[in-house]
Amino acid sequence: MSETRQERKPEEFTGREYEAGFVTDIETDTLPPGLNEDVIRHISAKKEEPEWLLNWRLEAFRHWQTMQEPHWAHVNYPPIDYQAISYYSAPKSQKDGPKSLDEVDPKLLETYAKLGIPLREQEFLAGVAVDAVFDSVSVATTFKGKLKDAGVIFCPISEAVREYPELVQQYLGTVVPTGDNFYAALNSAVFTDGSFVYIPKGVRCPMELSTYFRINALNTGQFERTLIIADEGSYVSYLEGCTAPQRDENQLHAAVVELVALDDARIKYSTVQNWYPGDENGVGGIYNFVTKRADCRGARSRVSWTQVETGSAITWKYPSCILRGDDSVGEFYSVALTKMRQEADTGTKMIHIGKNTRSTIVSKGISAGFGQQSYRGLVRIGKSAEGARNYTQCDSLLIGENCGAHTFPYVEVKNPTATMEHEATTSKIGEDQLFYCQSRGISEEDAVNMIVNGFCKDVFNELPMEFAVEANRLMEVSLEGAVG
Amino acid sequence: MMIKIENLHASVDGKEILKGINLTIGAGEVHAIMGPNGSGKSTLSNIIAGRDGYTVTSGSITYKGKNLLEMSPEQRSWEGIFLAFQYPVEIPGVNNTYLLKAGVNARRKHHGEQELDAMEFLQLVREKAKLVELDPSFLSRGVNEGFSGGEKKRNEIFQMAVLEPSLALLDETDSGLDIDALRIVAGGVNKLRSSDRSIVMVTHYQRLLDYIVPDVVHVLADGKILKTGGKELALELEERGYDWVRQEAAA
Numbered sequence: 131m132s133e134t135r136q137e138r139k140p141e142e143f144t145g146r147e148y149e150a151g152f153v154t155d156i157e158t159d160t161l162p163p164g165l166n167e168d169v170i171r172h173i174s175a176k177k178e179e180p181e182w183l184l185n186w187r188l189e190a191f192r193h194w195q196t197m198q199e200p201h202w203a204h205v206n207y208p209p210i211d212y213q214a215i216s217y218y219s220a221p222k223s224q225k226d227g228p229k230s231l232d233e234v235d236p237k238l239l240e241t242y243a244k245l246g247i248p249l250r251e252q253e254f255l256a257g258v259a260v261d262a263v264f265d266s267v268s269v270a271t272t273f274k275g276k277l278k279d280a281g282v283i284f285c286p287i288s289e290a291v292r293e294y295p296e297l298v299q300q301y302l303g304t305v306v307p308t309g310d311n312f313y314a315a316l317n318s319a320v321f322t323d324g325s326f327v328y329i330p331k332g333v334r335c336p337m338e339l340s341t342y343f344r345i346n347a348l349n350t351g352q353f354e355r356t357l358i359i360a361d362e363g364s365y366v367s368y369l370e371g372c373t374a375p376q377r378d379e380n381q382l383h384a385a386v387v388e389l390v391a392l393d394d395a396r397i398k399y400s401t402v403q404n405w406y407p408g409d410e411n412g413v414g415g416i417y418n419f420v421t422k423r424a425d426c427r428g429a430r431s432r433v434s435w436t437q438v439e440t441g442s443a444i445t446w447k448y449p450s451c452i453l454r455g456d457d458s459v460g461e462f463y464s465v466a467l468t469k470m471r472q473e474a475d476t477g478t479k480m481i482h483i484g485k486n487t488r489s490t491i492v493s494k495g496i497s498a499g500f501g502q503q504s505y506r507g508l509v510r511i512g513k514s515a516e517g518a519r520n521y522t523q524c525d526s527l528l529i530g531e532n533c534g535a536h537t538f539p540y541v542e543v544k545n546p547t548a549t550m551e552h553e554a555t556t557s558k559i560g561e562d563q564l565f566y567c568q569s570r571g572i573s574e575e576d577a578v579n580m581i582v583n584g585f586c587k588d589v590f591n592e593l594p595m596e597f598a599v600e601a602n603r604l605m606e607v608s609l610e611g612a613v614g
Numbered sequence: 615m616m617i618k619i620e621n622l623h624a625s626v627d628g629k630e631i632l633k634g635i636n637l638t639i640g641a642g643e644v645h646a647i648m649g650p651n652g653s654g655k656s657t658l659s660n661i662i663a664g665r666d667g668y669t670v671t672s673g674s675i676t677y678k679g680k681n682l683l684e685m686s687p688e689q690r691s692w693e694g695i696f697l698a699f700q701y702p703v704e705i706p707g708v709n710n711t712y713l714l715k716a717g718v719n720a721r722r723k724h725h726g727e728q729e730l731d732a733m734e735f736l737q738l739v740r741e742k743a744k745l746v747e748l749d750p751s752f753l754s755r756g757v758n759e760g761f762s763g764g765e766k767k768r769n770e771i772f773q774m775a776v777l778e779p780s781l782a783l784l785d786e787t788d789s790g791l792d793i794d795a796l797r798i799v800a801g802g803v804n805k806l807r808s809s810d811r812s813i814v815m816v817t818h819y820q821r822l823l824d825y826i827v828p829d830v831v832h833v834l835a836d837g838k839i840l841k842t843g844g845k846e847l848a849l850e851l852e853e854r855g856y857d858w859v860r861q862e863a864a865a
């Protein structure tokens with residue numbers, strides 16, 4: 131990072147280029163590549179943000195400049211030039227942007243069709259409220275009325291900043307502080323959109339909340355910021371699904387997701403991630419460096435992270451739970467597939483602080499082709515966490531000879547009353563399993579899908595119904611040609 | 615004629631296991647193959663079902679008039695070949711019924727027939743489960759996942775009942791079954807006997823043949839079929855062992 135900065139030419143600092151840039155870019159509303167305080171002021175002004183938020187961003191930016199890009203993850207990728215990325219890009223005209231799914235890029239719909247989940251059906255039949263993020267600006271929000279009746283707030287975060295500033299200010303950055311890590315700091319400085327959810331006391335959100343993200347314009351990094359607050363005794367299930375069209379250049383994605391669960395609240399956060407993984411040689415995929423963290427602030431609160439990761443060239447992701455409230459529960463269910471040249475370094479952190487806190491980790495890793503995958507998990511039982519319990523299960527499935535799976539479980543126990551259980555297995559899809567299926571009339575490819583889906587079942591069972599079906603299909607589509 | 619095996623030679627890792635098998639089985643016939651451990655009985659069954667890892671160095675297998683050795687394992691299944699495994703394989707998380715439905719429908723599709731829907735299929739498996747008195751709870755469990763040895767064997771015959779093969783190869787289905795289970799499973803096989811279905815039973819024990827009476831009994835030893843006889847041959851083997859067969863063949 132610091133090297134890149136030193137290599138920059140002096141004229142890049144002058145800002146004249148940007149001034150000119152602003153003029154020509156008003157039509158497309160896209161900032162020229164580069165990052166400095168002016169860019170941040172521009173983003174903040176575009177979003178008509180209050181002073182406190184601009185200052186918050188600037189503070190994050192200043193912090194970021196002092197930070198080093200982390201390289202400890204078990205992944206390899208060429209250096210990212212943060213000055214070559216454009217930090218703001220709106221659809222050509224937000225006002226004439228797609229108002230319905232009819233106006234959505236047919237290619238996107240095609241991908242979904244291949245996965246067997248026509249968006250429209252999902253929207254209408256499944257009662258899913260869709261807050262679609264195209265590039266950096268939310269352009270469509272539906273089912274608002276129904277949610278409003280329940281008192282649920284579900285809107286783009288920029289809208290929340292304007293409409294519910296006190297809620298945003300109270301919670302933003304309290305789970306993932308601006309200086310938490312390199313990517314979180316960058317996100318705090320430049321985030322342009324994302325979702326905001328607030329579930330009032332005692333309310334059970336009447337529908338699954340869903341956001342589809344898509345990365346659109348070439349060379350545009352995406353920096354969503356999601357903030358979900360479940361007030362006392364409330365419940366919400368939030369679904370996040372992603373897909374991206376084929377790209378020639380790697381794209382950076384550094385989102386931050388913050389969850390806050392107060393007393394007796396429950397948040398279920400499910401992700402199906404299917405970004406472009408790059409071609410067989412690893413060219414063109416998306417870099418996914420995301421910070422997801424839940425704060426189980428209240429007593430008896432409960433947060434579950436369920437994720438199905440099949441996309442991205444590089445994934446670096448550790449959804450975490452801070453179990454602060456007594457008797458709070460954190461859960462992490464993950465399926466990750468790496469094939470071709472994909473690399474993934476994922477896992478979770480469970481930080482036990484409250485008494486009798488419980489955490490469950492089930493991680494299923496599948497590697498095919500030249501895929502490399504690491505599970506990196508931290509379970510920390512703090513001094514105060516009397517009677518804490520953790521159960522961890524890490525299973526790896528290898529398809530072929532050239533892929534790899536690695537596990538790095540870290541455990542820190544500072545309270546002797548803790549109960550820890552850990553199980554780990556590595557298996558290969560056996561020739562005997564394949565032959566058994568084939569001898570029953572099932573083709574080799576279908577047999578592989580069946581075996582993989584069986585391997586993932588414990589995690590898929592945690593997904594909401596319509597997502598579980600999608601996850602099954604996604605594995606099949608993703609495994610196409612992965613065997614042989 | 616169902617299947618005709620001529621002068622079949624096959625090896626594993628360069629080691630010759632089958633050294634010239636000749637075997638012809640007519641439609642509706644039940645044949646038993648007996649022989650010492652390691653003589654090549656499972657190897658023969660696996661080669662007929664299409665398992666990888668064996669090299670057929672010479673000879674031929676003709677099944678329903680077609681060259682069997684050219685077909686993939688799933689094609690053989692679609693054409694009516696079924697292998698009940700000596701050691702059934704566990705596939706965790708894959709529902710037993712789901713696996714069979716995929717298999718049955720793949721075959722129906724191959725033959726241009728309408729695929730069965732979930733309800734039709736459920737009805738089919740429930741009915742077939744009764745044939746071998748398989749507890750319906752096994753239908754929704756993972757394929758052989760955590761099944762006992764005997765339960766696995768019973769499940770194999772249940773699968774045979776569902777897939778309705780033309781040629782069923784039962785590789786030591788009797789081993790692992792308790793006395794009652796043997797009677798029940800054998801009864802199921804007997805109900806599946808028909809004039810257009812041939813059955814090959816690989817077994818070490820005469821007891822199975824008391825229940826499922828074979829038309830023909832073969833002795834496979836040292837990679838060859840050394841002797842062929844009627845059902846009384848099994849009784850003789852039970853009494854005298856295999857050495858005399860070898861000596862007779864050498865003479």
Ligand SMILES: Nc1ncnc2c1ncn2[C@@H]1O[C@H](COP(=O)(O)OP(=O)(O)OP(=O)(O)O)[C@@H](O)[C@H]1O
Pocket residue numbers: 626627631649650651652653654655656657658667700
């Ligand atoms: N993959 C393999 N690699 C090496 N040797 C093998 C392999 N498969 C089979 N064999 C050998 O081939 C021979 C025949 O094995 P096979 O399993 O066909 O015997 P079998 O007649 O079925 O014996 P049993 O009655 O014990 O089941 C044995 O000596 C076995 O060790």
Ligand SMILES: [Mg+2]
Pocket residue numbers: 655656657700785
């Ligand atoms: Mg054998």
